[in-house]
Amino acid sequence: MTRTPQRPRTQPGGPRTGSGRARRALRVPAAPVLLAAVLALSACAAPDVEADEPLGDWSQIQEEARGQTVSLWMWGGDPQGNAYVDDVLAPAAAELGVTLRRVPVADTKEALNRILAERQAGRTDGEVDLVWVNGENFRTGRQAGAWRCGWTSALPNAEYLDPGDPLLGKDFGTDVDGCEAPWHKAQFTLVYDSAKVPEPPTTFEGVLDWAEANPGRFTYPAPPDFTGSVFVRQALYSVSGGHEDVPLQFDQDAYDRLTPPLWERLRELAPSLWREGRTYPRDSTALDELYAGGEVDMTMTYGPATLTSLVEKGTFPATTRVLPLEEGTVGNASFLAIPATSPDPEGAMVVANLAMSPEQQAAKAHPDVWGQFTVLDEQRLDPGQRAAFEALPDSPVVPPYPVLARGANPELAAAWVPAIDEGWRRNVLAAAR
Amino acid sequence: MTGGRRAGGQPGGRAGAVLVRGSLLLWFLLPLVPLVLWAAAERWSAPAVLPQRWGTAGWSAAAEAGAAPAFARSLLLGAAVAAIATPAGALAARALAHGLVHRSRLVSALLLAPVALPPFAVVMGLNVLLLRARVPALVGVVAVLVVAALPYTTYVLRVAYAGYDTSYEEEARLLGATPRAVWWRVRLPLLAPALAGAAFLAFLVGWSDYIVTVLIGGGRLVTYPLLIASAASGVGNEAVVAVLSLTSLLPPLALLLLAGASGLRGRGGRGRPSPAAAAAPAREVVVR
Incomplete structure (x- = not known):
């Protein structure tokens, strides 16, 4: 489940407040020696971390990787994902001489905060070696120079990727530039209960019409929740006449031109929503609970991959189905990035390469294992490798990825996201109050 | 609790006290009911009032997520914080209570400051400093948590020291006890309940911390709160979260019973207003 990207609540410059406080405290006459020492420590400039140093050829990297311990920081809210890493990926890494340690976090930005603090302190022996990341967190890290770049082309398994795949070249509009290796693909998906909606709509506008015809039976999470935010972007594509009509790179003119009809449409929809649109579920978890x-x-x-197990567990009704849209939905990929402060980049590269191997990608795609969609181009696989993907069982709930991703819409650049979230708050949420 | 005995004379007051205590108990226990049910549920979808299928899936999932080693790490962290913050708090409290420091108000305010400061902001700032000073991650975690625990230990022990009657020590000295014996056989037993209360609070700081452990600890220490928070951030993990949350209550509960027992012991026997009373604020803070 790709809930990874979340807008960081703290600014990258946040850690500076510490030294500022120390400086002020020094004006107190009785300031102890300790504070002076702290000041001296915080005053020395962080040396630049040389992130793009050449790493030698692959056999050399593999040799260096032996004996390294790689700490993979990843959002830990998906037990299947945790189990896959612990029980499938880590043992395979151990065979290559790399110890893989999973660090579960409630939000990916905690990993970013740690890396930025290490970077600010000029450390190159950090605690984070790999991060499961995409979108806003990746962009923030790139702006701060937090990632090691230009290493993914060295991975032997990169040959199975389609170099022209738009989802892998740009991560929410930010150039990937070899700063992160693809891991999964995800597709924004609407989900409905076929027992309650016998004739589901087939377009996004149709969904909004259905919501108006069935007052109180539909709502969406309030942006800036990740899922609520992508719903509003999907709505923007819909009211603008399709994703082709919305420029992927943010510009204020396009925003001013395209968003008024969007707010108009969503305001019009609001009275038909759950609780008359006076309030919205605070996040996708809350919406899932309502459902x-x-x-x-x-x-x-x-992350439609998790739907199968949610139905099996009985969390969602057995009649749960995916709602395909004629115009397609927004898709993205998530990645493994190596921080510039990692002391074990070779081990991290070996793990990233392993995670991208056809064997691991096929194992991970199995709904009983994790059900994450592959990033590989099946055309580039040999027949034996392709057979592993073809042998994957059909889910009664979720169609296979190629069906789901038919006509996939690209994600807007990360700079669009906060602008649209804020616009929604002012123009839709505020109007309901 | 001795309230019941005291109120014994007035039947109306007694009924009132029972009512208040009963509703307090309900207030604390009610939120635990769904947790207990979820911990034993394998399938519980709305609108069913009770789980449709019972089982131990939550327990095995918790074990698979590494609950046992995380539990042990959290116990150690809590114990380490308590072991440092309690004696440090006792020293500070003694100095403050006996007027051994100048500007004791300023010093008290400084000692209490960590309670008022938002931990996230503090940690973000401190982390860079600790990293620059090359303080090892684990040492950093314990050090920062000790500072966070000091307000509680200092406060509890300061109250104890304020009510501490030094004439017991003088009497023992007059009777020929060595300073060492006085320390061990008079002061420590008299302060024991307050020390237990303070140590309990310091333990809780280490036991329940998330942000310091994750950011300053740099993922070295995957503790119980880390597991709970990451599990709770996903959908459909209610059973695991319930199991982890319920088991996370066990150490504090066990310690509370222990501290309560030592508090009662301190209260009995001597028949005088004892430092045991100092343990009372500890409970209030916990309850909050």
Whole structure:
């Protein structure tokens, strides 16, 4: 489940406050020696971390990687993902002489905060070696020079990737530039209960019409929740006449031209929503709970892979189905990035390469294992490798990725996201109050 | 609790006290009911009032997520914080209570400051300093948590020292006890309940911390709160979260019973207003 990208609540410059406080405290006459020492420590400039040093050829990297311990920081809210890393990926890494340690976090930006602090302190022996990341967190890290770059082309398994794949070249509009290796693909998906919606709509506008015809049975999470935010972007594509009509790179003119009809449409929709649109679920978890409790008939997710197990566990009704849209939905990929402060980049590269191997990608795509969609181009696989993907069982709930991703819409550049989230708050949420 | 005995004379007051205590108990226990049910549920989808299928899936999932080693790490962290913050708090409290420091108000305010400061902001700033000073991650975590625990230990022990009657020590000295014996056989037993209360609070600081452990610890220490927070950030993890949350109550509960027992012991026997009373604020803070 790709809930990884979350807008960092703290600014990259945040850690500076510490030294500022120390400086002020020094004016107190009785300031102890300790504070002076702290001041001296915080005053020395952080040396630049040389992130792009050449790493030698692959056999050399593999040799260096032996005996290294790689700490993989990843969002830990998906037990299947945790189990896959612990029980499948880590043992395979151990065979290559790399110890893989998973660090579960509640939010990926905690990994970023740690890396930025290490970077600010000029450390190159950091605690984070790999991060499961995309979108806003990746962009913030790039701006701060937090990632090691230009290493992914050295991975032997990169030959199975389609170099022209738009989802892998740009991560929410930010150039990937070899700063992160692809791991999964995800597709924004609307989900409905076929017992309650016997004739589901087939377009996004149709979904909004259905919501108006069935008052109180539909809602969406309030942006800046990740899923709510992508719903509003999908709505922007819909009211603008398709994703082709929205420039991927943010510009204020396009925003001023395209968003008023969007706000108009969403305001018009609001009275038909759950609780008359006076309030919205605070995040996708809250919406999922409403759906699981039968209070609404549709939900939405950026990680449809987990739907099968949610239905099996009984969290979602057995009649849960995916709602394909004629115009397609927004898709993205998530990646493994190596921080510039990692002391074990070779081990991290070996793990990233392993995670991208056809064997691991096929194992991970199995719904009983994790059900994450592959980033590989099946055309580039040999027949034996392709057979592993073809042998994957069909889910009664989720169609296979190629069906799901048909006509996939690209993600808007990360700079669009906060602008649209804020615009929604002012123009839609505020109007309801 | 001795309230019942005291109120014994007035039947109306007694009924009131029972009512208050009963509703307090309900207030604390009610939120635990869904947790207990979820911990034993394998399938519980709305609108069913009770789980449709019972089982131990949550327990095995918690074990698979590494609950046992994380539990042990959290216990160690809590114990380390308590072991440092309690004696340090006792020293500070003694100095403050006996007027051994100048500007004791300023010093008290400084000692209490960590309670008022938002931990996230403090940690973000401190982390860079600790990294620059090359303080090892684990040492950093314990050091920062000790500072966070000091306000509690200092406060509890300061109250104890304020009510501490030094004439017991003088009497023992007059009777020929060595300073060492006085320390061990008079002062420590008299302060024991307050020390237990303070150590309990310091333990809780280490036991329940998330942000310091994750950011300053740099992922070295995957503790119980890290597991709970990451599990709770996903959908459909109710059973695991319930199991982890319920088991996370066990150490504090066990310690509370222990501290309570030592508090009662301190209260009995001597028949005088004892430093045991100092343990009372500890409970209030916990309850909050």
